[in-house]
Amino acid sequence: MSDTSATKPRTAMVTITFTPSGETIEVPRGTSLLDAAILCELDVPAPCAGQGRCGRCRVRVTSGEVERRSNAGMSTAEILEGWAVACQTYAGAGAIEVEVPERRKEKVRPHGHAIAEPESLPIVCDYLQNPAVKLFELEIEPPSLDDQTSDFDRLRRALSQQHGIEEIRAELPQLKRLGPALRHANWNVTVALEMRDWVYETYLPPRLLRVYPTAFLQRSMGVAVDLGTTSVVAYLVDFVTGRVIDSASAYNGQIACGDDVISRIIYSKRKHGLERLQHLAVETINDLLEELQQRNDIEPREIHELAIAGNTTMTHLLLGLEPRSLREEPYIPTIASAPKLIANELGLNANPVARVHILPSVGAYVGGDITAGVISSGMYATEKLTLFIDIGTNGEMVLGNKDWLLSCACSAGPAFEGGGVRNGMRASQGAIEDVFIDDVTLEPVFRTIDDAPAVGICGSGLIDLLGELFLTGIVDKSGHIDRNAPTERVRVLDGVPEYVVCRAGEGGAEKDIALTESDVSSLLRAKAAIYAGFEVLCASVGVDLADVEQILIGGAFGQYLNVEKAIRIGLLPDQPVERFHFLGNTSALGAFATLLCISVRHNVADVASKMTYLELSADNTFMDEYTSALFLPHTDLTGFPSVRAALAARADGNGNGG
């Protein structure tokens, strides 16, 4: 069944020593330095997953022979000093010594990322009627020679007699503690039970989570997690009150293995790549759990359940499921609904038998975060024709109401997250997030996050800037920058025109920050993909965008979106502003509701199974719609009356003032 390698020539082996850690590894000649570093579990970042695009996996070869296939973006001086792109540099013959520069650990929190104030999350079901976790006080008859019933059966009997609960289940980790716990508590205990769980249509008896002395403080907590590709947010929930007590957030540690889901899937193909990605996801969540535990003085075992919402790739990686087929046509996930899991199985730092609910997904690119959004937005229960959208690297959208739900995902690319745009950046300190350009002087006014010196432009800033450039005529409807615009802000570098929104020195900026014509082109492709998605979704069920009664905007990016400016560039449909509603972190909200309430769990399963997934790459009309949307705001201006009016007003204004 396996190849015999007896006749194969043996590959020459090379020893690589990494400094300053001192790790040494023997690898076949031709192994990339990045792969060798990963095998040594060294922290070498690879945002492009080792495709040689980002140049961030820099290391310094201090001795030995290597083969460089690319030196992407490195100066000759650096190359002479031994600096190399680890993913593009391969072990030659003999011993090699490689210095791994120390990384400044990204301690910064994701900016303004949906860190809800305590108790700010609404309770979306009457969870007290149907709670997921419940506490029961018991006074148990101690055993005697006349009644030698086992500890567990004695507990069951007491639950039946004192609370009418006929059956319970228990797993090994809890049974291991049961005997000592009952005796330590002198048979007066409080038990936490997971109340109702089911497999398909079959209900299971309640499940034992914990046994502790009634005399002690009784706490029963849960954690709802939004496992984003970029940021991860965790909410600590008290099962007794149903309230959010605290929250914490951090960047997803997997960023070191790729900025977006595609890069991470590529990374997973490396040796131990999938294990590392899974480990980083678990570690990121564990860091948040620890922070919440410390700040609120609770023990891991007091966390009785978790609910986690993430896109399909994130949940596959968290569970260690092979993600390869998500990326290859025809884009198939291993699972839509995750199996029953407990914290122990995943290595999460909670009660070892805490149930971990993973929100179910619909397809490879419509994940549990979107199911969570449909739930928390309430669109699954409304009569109104609703469009739910979550814009990020992918634009995911769902159209429908309580009777039907149709979803799709369009690959917008990373432009709205600052990727593929020269001065683009994530929404963190120093990002330009708000821009206004004077009609007459064509001079910009902008605001940065935390009012820090400008470092780059984040997604909302890019939308603002593009809209302003369009309205002021600096950029035309095809996305070309007017090289003759009457302002020194427009200049041409290497044949590519750009608009400098911030010059080095302005407000303390260290460098010029500009939007180039290529950047505009990236933004146009991104917004066109999303807008085409809306059109195809509506067309496939025979409705018009104008028929949509409400447009619900969820997701991290959505919170900072200015609807009018997004309409101006043709990213959002030109509908009355009152139809748009911002819902905040719908993924986290959905996880929160799932955590708390059994009826929501039913709804989640129901929604995920009834939602239809429209594969755009199999849809002929998508390409046509996309091409039509590659203009500002769109080829067909009749769909954008408010933009047409604004352009007309400007033309008038110019006419009047010129």
Place this chain on the structure above:
Amino acid sequence: MSDTSATKPRTAMVTITFTPSGETIEVPRGTSLLDAAILCELDVPAPCAGQGRCGRCRVRVTSGEVERRSNAGMSTAEILEGWAVACQTYAGAGAIEVEVPERRKEKVRPHGHAIAEPESLPIVCDYLQNPAVKLFELEIEPPSLDDQTSDFDRLRRALSQQHGIEEIRAELPQLKRLGPALRHANWNVTVALEMRDWVYETYLPPRLLRVYPTAFLQRSMGVAVDLGTTSVVAYLVDFVTGRVIDSASAYNGQIACGDDVISRIIYSKRKHGLERLQHLAVETINDLLEELQQRNDIEPREIHELAIAGNTTMTHLLLGLEPRSLREEPYIPTIASAPKLIANELGLNANPVARVHILPSVGAYVGGDITAGVISSGMYATEKLTLFIDIGTNGEMVLGNKDWLLSCACSAGPAFEGGGVRNGMRASQGAIEDVFIDDVTLEPVFRTIDDAPAVGICGSGLIDLLGELFLTGIVDKSGHIDRNAPTERVRVLDGVPEYVVCRAGEGGAEKDIALTESDVSSLLRAKAAIYAGFEVLCASVGVDLADVEQILIGGAFGQYLNVEKAIRIGLLPDQPVERFHFLGNTSALGAFATLLCISVRHNVADVASKMTYLELSADNTFMDEYTSALFLPHTDLTGFPSVRAALAARADGNGNGG
């Protein structure tokens, strides 16, 4: 909630270095050398669990200061050389160096221990009607852009369409392999499913065990394990044919931590003691699994289920459940029925999701091995009044029929396993197993296991010898040895008379082998406890021993028992020989049937729940019955007509020949 230790004086720490391994550990002064060795995971045997009784945990203190509380059985010369009993020797001040002698690893197999010939086990149910594990061939429609159903849902759909199985469950380990497995097999797969499982009254959907290419050899195996205190036996079963293919056996590795269940429970209280016991149980089973896998060329993942029968202490230790309350009045187990377990959870070397069935127990001293015996003996289904007995360190017995079952356990002590008897030993090479004493000369003739030079006397040899000594008048009915018996075989050492059954040199024996009056006393106590158990069991339901229609003898020891000789000493009731039936390793047989057949699993659960447990220590009549049975064969000879006849015949013979 936890003590603050700020005000406590700090205990002085001592460094102990073990040679030749070089392990070093820092422990508080006063720690026993045994505890320190266990913390270093060194292999120091402790058959008496560190109670200072056996002296087998010998080590040599080569430097440093220790406090000896006992030097049990050690000569002055040895003490001067530094030899010490590790469990009774405590770290003093300063650094200590301790030599751990290398142990000869016990490679010997348990003698003649129920290693069934392939296919010798009967099939006790129509398992083909209701198999526990079943294979299904599937041709799955490959995914496409028009049908992006997830891998798992696609598999479910095919099972439903092609085999009418509407629902299946799967755990994470199998899902991790699912995507690659389906593609590797080009969508033509065979799946192994665990067919019917239930929690209390609730049936669960079939569970996915494995997916593999239909083109490959399809095998589905199970292993039935008899987890004995002394020996462990494993049977490899083919689920397709229902046949036993092979078997393997070994001593339970826990023997190093105590010979009997009580010693092991004591051992479990040591730091990491319970973890070590659990590890040794798992390791013992894994060694057998590996042996079976190698010999039959199968992979761990081809083992799809396991069934394990053992006494209550053995199953608690295997699962890592705190066993302390099993030993302390009122003798309470943590569980009677084990939870649903998979191989992964226990670290067993089989398919990671292979179900591990632990046969349920009835009480602290009536375990899953007895439930297995009741099942495999068929007594749970018969009309006949039946007595089932399993004699070992404890005598476990069950009285009843298809309508009712009453069980009890009597602590016989280790005499029948060779413990507490000076020249007693387990049934292994060189053990005297069969003895005849000439009426006239009073000279013995004996046979040893494997005809090796005599080393000691095993249980069946002890019963034989005692019976012969009684019939020849050397031992009287009270158990006294006649110091004036006309033979040089009787001698008095240190005031205690003994009968030398083998002198040093006879047949190559290295030392005298004798039975002392104290040994006789131990044997009398052992047999009296068991016989009293029979009496109390019968009396408590108002029947007489003579009413019992069949007496079924199970367990390891039972296989080598000679009924007539056992009756002669009053161990077994004096009933017609045809009422006795030897069933072999009923524990293994029960595990085998449970492994194979779903209907048996129901019977097992049913039997365990309906069997009543009679606690003898709470029964007033037990002590009376025990005292009456402390004679050869019994105070009341009317219950032993055949023995009375034999005694009379001998008296006549003596009268005639004298």
